[in-house]
Amino acid sequence: MKKGNEQLAVMTGLLIADKPGTFITRHLDWAEMQFGGLVGDRHFGVISKADVRQPMYPRGTEIMNRRQISIVSEEECEEVAAALGIERVAPEWLGANMALKGLERLTALPRGTRILFPSGAGLVCEGENEPCVHPGKVIAEQTGNPKLAGKFVKAAWNRRGIVASVERPGIVSAGDEVRILFPDEL
Amino acid sequence: MKKGNEQLAVMTGLLIADKPGTFITRHLDWAEMQFGGLVGDRHFGVISKADVRQPMYPRGTEIMNRRQISIVSEEECEEVAAALGIERVAPEWLGANMALKGLERLTALPRGTRILFPSGAGLVCEGENEPCVHPGKVIAEQTGNPKLAGKFVKAAWNRRGIVASVERPGIVSAGDEVRILFPDEL
Numbered sequence: 290m291k292k293g294n295e296q297l298a299v300m301t302g303l304l305i306a307d308k309p310g311t312f313i314t315r316h317l318d319w320a321e322m323q324f325g326g327l328v329g330d331r332h333f334g335v336i337s338k339a340d341v342r343q344p345m346y347p348r349g350t351e352i353m354n355r356r357q358i359s360i361v362s363e364e365e366c367e368e369v370a371a372a373l374g375i376e377r378v379a380p381e382w383l384g385a386n387m388a389l390k391g392l393e394r395l396t397a398l399p400r401g402t403r404i405l406f407p408s409g410a411g412l413v414c415e416g417e418n419e420p421c422v423h424p425g426k427v428i429a430e431q432t433g434n435p436k437l438a439g440k441f442v443k444a445a446w447n448r449r450g451i452v453a454s455v456e457r458p459g460i461v462s463a464g465d466e467v468r469i470l471f472p473d474e475l
Numbered sequence: 476m477k478k479g480n481e482q483l484a485v486m487t488g489l490l491i492a493d494k495p496g497t498f499i500t501r502h503l504d505w506a507e508m509q510f511g512g513l514v515g516d517r518h519f520g521v522i523s524k525a526d527v528r529q530p531m532y533p534r535g536t537e538i539m540n541r542r543q544i545s546i547v548s549e550e551e552c553e554e555v556a557a558a559l560g561i562e563r564v565a566p567e568w569l570g571a572n573m574a575l576k577g578l579e580r581l582t583a584l585p586r587g588t589r590i591l592f593p594s595g596a597g598l599v600c601e602g603e604n605e606p607c608v609h610p611g612k613v614i615a616e617q618t619g620n621p622k623l624a625g626k627f628v629k630a631a632w633n634r635r636g637i638v639a640s641v642e643r644p645g646i647v648s649a650g651d652e653v654r655i656l657f658p659d660e661l
Contacts, residue, residue: 324521324522324539335510335521336510345589345591345597345656346595346597346642346643347595350595350643351643351644352642352643353510353599353640353641353642353643355599355642400585400586400587400658401586401601401602403531405531409532409533409536411531411532411538413541415587416587416658419659454539455539456532456538456539456541457525457532457536457537457538457539458537470531472586472602473605
């Protein structure tokens with residue numbers, strides 16, 4: 290990744306976490322991104338509360354929300370499926386908000402990378418989304434194979450995508466071609 | 476920098492940009508950090524407007540403010556002074572909000588590094604602060620040597636410190652011992 294480098298990808302899926310009682314997200318044709326995330330998503334908010342992901346702050350204290358939107362790649366989902374020995378891992382099983390196609394390695398995108406949409410909206414990569422146990426449970430249910438529940442974290446390590454925050458609001462649509470703009474200094 | 480690594484430093488100077496008509500900051504004993512930055516500072520705001528630093532957005536559009544607080548190190552200021560052949564470069568001449576002492580190379584801190592204060596307040600490193608021409612003019616004035624104005628950008632390259640945003644509000648005080656907490660994955 291060179292200075293000023295950029296790359297193109299396609300947002301093949303746009304999804305929202307708004308179904309009560311499940312981690313699974315559902316597909317949308319388009320959505321409004323505001324400061325704070327996707328309108329209607331349960332992770333929406335400029336401010337959130339510290340949890341197990343921010344152990345340097347007391348649980349429940351208000352902090353800036355840098356985990357507004359989670360993004361996976363089609364390519365890495367295929368690798369996770371292969372590692373689990375199953376046909377497919379769907380982005381919605383991972384609770385993802387966006388699925389991208391065309392990037393060699395989404396999870397390795399450096400913090401500060403921008404993801405820019407045709408509407409003018411922009412996201413900033415806040416870093417790797419370290420795998421937790423929830424998707425494993427979903428995959429076990431979806432495939433009917435309870436043994437997979439405990440295998441997800443290892444299978445998804447370095448392939449689970451990134452979290453991002455909204456830098457500039459705007460409309461995003463499934464099928465959008467997005468620009469991936471690497472930060473100047475790496 | 477290893478996983479989970481952390482380091483200590485001392486905030487030797489706390490400064491605010493609130494004097495009309497000048498880039499120079501002034502020292503405070505303590506200040507309140509809220510979401511958005513230092514209360515009363517001209518860069519305060521959760522939201523700011525895109526400028527020359529964000530050429531991927533139209534000038535003047537509202538974006539998240541990731542340049543709330545600028546931080547320099549005593550050690551790098553000494554290196555810049557040596558490169559300019561002068562005795563001292565004061566943090567206030569650079570418009571800095573904080574001066575840290577005890578870090579080998581502040582400017583190289585990765586994005587996502589946390590700076591944690593005794594009050595519980597926390598900052599997140601948003602990246603290197605690339606040198607602009609303003610401090611050169613101040614240094615030329617302060618030293619009475621107009622030739623230095625054009626030499627600052629080169630002398631300060633990779634030594635100009637970082638910008639940060641407030642992750643958790645709280646009081647910060649000159650003399651605070653701060654924890655520098657590196658992100659897990661680099």
